[in-house]
Amino acid sequence: MKRAWLVSVVFLSLSLAAPGGEELRAAIAVRVVTPDPLLPVSGGVGPSTPATELEGELNVRALVFESGETRVAFVSTDFLGFPAVLGERVRERVSSVPAEHILIGATHTHSAPDCYGFPDGKGGTDADMEYLDGVCDKIASAIEEAASSLEPVSVRIATAKVAEGIAYNYYAPELYDRRCSVIQAVATDGEPLATLVNYAIHPEVLGSKRGVLSPDLVGPLYERIEAAGGGKGIFMNGAQGGMITADTRGPHPEGTEPWDECVRIGHLLADEALRIVAKARPNKDPELRCHWREVDFPVDSPILRTIINASPLGIADGDGSSLRARINLVELGDARILTIPGEALPNIGYYLKRKLGGRHNLLFGLTNEAFGYILTKEDWFSFDRYDYVSRTCLGERTGEILIRESLALVEEAAGR
Numbered sequence: 001m002k003r004a005w006l007v008s009v010v011f012l013s014l015s016l017a018a019p020g021g022e023e024l025r026a027a028i029a030v031r032v033v034t035p036d037p038l039l040p041v042s043g044g045v046g047p048s049t050p051a052t053e054l055e056g057e058l059n060v061r062a063l064v065f066e067s068g069e070t071r072v073a074f075v076s077t078d079f080l081g082f083p084a085v086l087g088e089r090v091r092e093r094v095s096s097v098p099a100e101h102i103l104i105g106a107t108h109t110h111s112a113p114d115c116y117g118f119p120d121g122k123g124g125t126d127a128d129m130e131y132l133d134g135v136c137d138k139i140a141s142a143i144e145e146a147a148s149s150l151e152p153v154s155v156r157i158a159t160a161k162v163a164e165g166i167a168y169n170y171y172a173p174e175l176y177d178r179r180c181s182v183i184q185a186v187a188t189d190g191e192p193l194a195t196l197v198n199y200a201i202h203p204e205v206l207g208s209k210r211g212v213l214s215p216d217l218v219g220p221l222y223e224r225i226e227a228a229g230g231g232k233g234i235f236m237n238g239a240q241g242g243m244i245t246a247d248t249r250g251p252h253p254e255g256t257e258p259w260d261e262c263v264r265i266g267h268l269l270a271d272e273a274l275r276i277v278a279k280a281r282p283n284k285d286p287e288l289r290c291h292w293r294e295v296d297f298p299v300d301s302p303i304l305r306t307i308i309n310a311s312p313l314g315i316a317d318g319d320g321s322s323l324r325a326r327i328n329l330v331e332l333g334d335a336r337i338l339t340i341p342g343e344a345l346p347n348i349g350y351y352l353k354r355k356l357g358g359r360h361n362l363l364f365g366l367t368n369e370a371f372g373y374i375l376t377k378e379d380w381f382s383f384d385r386y387d388y389v390s391r392t393c394l395g396e397r398t399g400e401i402l403i404r405e406s407l408a409l410v411e412e413a414a415g416r
Contacts, residue, residue: 061077063185082366163272168249323371340365
């Protein structure tokens with residue numbers, strides 16, 4: 001009997017029909033999900049840290065596009081990750097958008113409550129099940145509100161490199177993608193409704209050890225976009241694995257606090273995103289299509305298999321030897337958007353962008369699933385520097401499977 005890791009592709013669905021010429025409509029809705037009282041914050045595998053301070057508010061944001069009979073929802077959540085098992089709860093509570101067209105990602109802040117049910121070392125977990133179910137309700141509510149408030153829009157889409165001082169690669173400083181892609185929905189009066197920023201970065205300026213609950217740099221990013229007239233912001237992370245982190249290397253003026261750096265980086269990224277999209281030509285009737293497939297990934301990592309099997313969320317399917325994740329490909333005008341169910345290393349991100357075939361190629365990392373790093377088999381446990389990212393990768397074949405199945409989805413979409 002062949003093992004499940006040989007990959008089972010379960011479904012492939014193309015959107016019904018949204019040829020060029022159909023009116024594009026959009027809306028965005030926001031919900032605050034800051035826990036009251038504050039809950040412990042999680043930066044990854046292991047126990048959480050009790051939170052004693054709050055900087056900013058945790059949000060979930062839903063941006064819905066519609067063209068013809070096709071609706072697609074882009075959802076961003078201010079968490080380390082939002083596992084598929086929670087995403088499915090959301091989809092079950094939404095009637096206005098097809099479940100397979102709801103893309104749920106995480107900003108990857110390291111200063112938010114645990115959404116996985118990581119073991120706390122005492123036989124339990126710091127995850128609050130009631131709180132997480134309430135978050136699912138609020139995400140579903142945001143999607144339904146956006147879907148019920150759709151209005152005619154045009155879109156501006158642009159891609160360019162951003163300034164230095166925002167991100168760098170902790171393991172290899174220059175090995176990171178400086179390109180930022182921006183999608184801006186503009187109302188008929190010329191005013192932006194929403195600005196989507198797609199960039200690869202770890203929002204971990206504060207981290208999980210300070211006891212501060214926060215959206216980290218993403219909070220100031222949203223505030224700056226709205227204050228500058230860009231409408232409501234929504235951030236979708238990119239291929240930020242291994243380790244594309246916030247550039248806090250300095251030098252800094254005396255008295256600079258970590259939150260000051262969140263503000264500096266968030267504002268700089270917002271300014272750069274608005275600069276990039278400012279001169280893009282509006283498109284009033286872009287084609288909108290959504291494609292998807294579900295893929296099984298083997299779970300060879302002992303650490304991740306333990307987490308999956310022990311989680312009170314019921315993540316494990318069977319013996320936990322495989323994990324199923326949905327991969328989406330969305331076409332919006334001359335943009336191609338591919339979801340990645342985890343933290344892909346930058347070399348994988350570069351390759352996938354090159355193969356997507358759009359004028360603007362976006363990767364939504366940590367979307368529809370968010371378990372660990374995604375490496376190629378050539379990098380997996382090949383050198384000491386990648387020991388941690390290898391141990392917290394599902395397995396040696398994760399990158400290979402992701403690339404193969406993503407490119408198959410791209411090819412099938414092109415031949416529709």
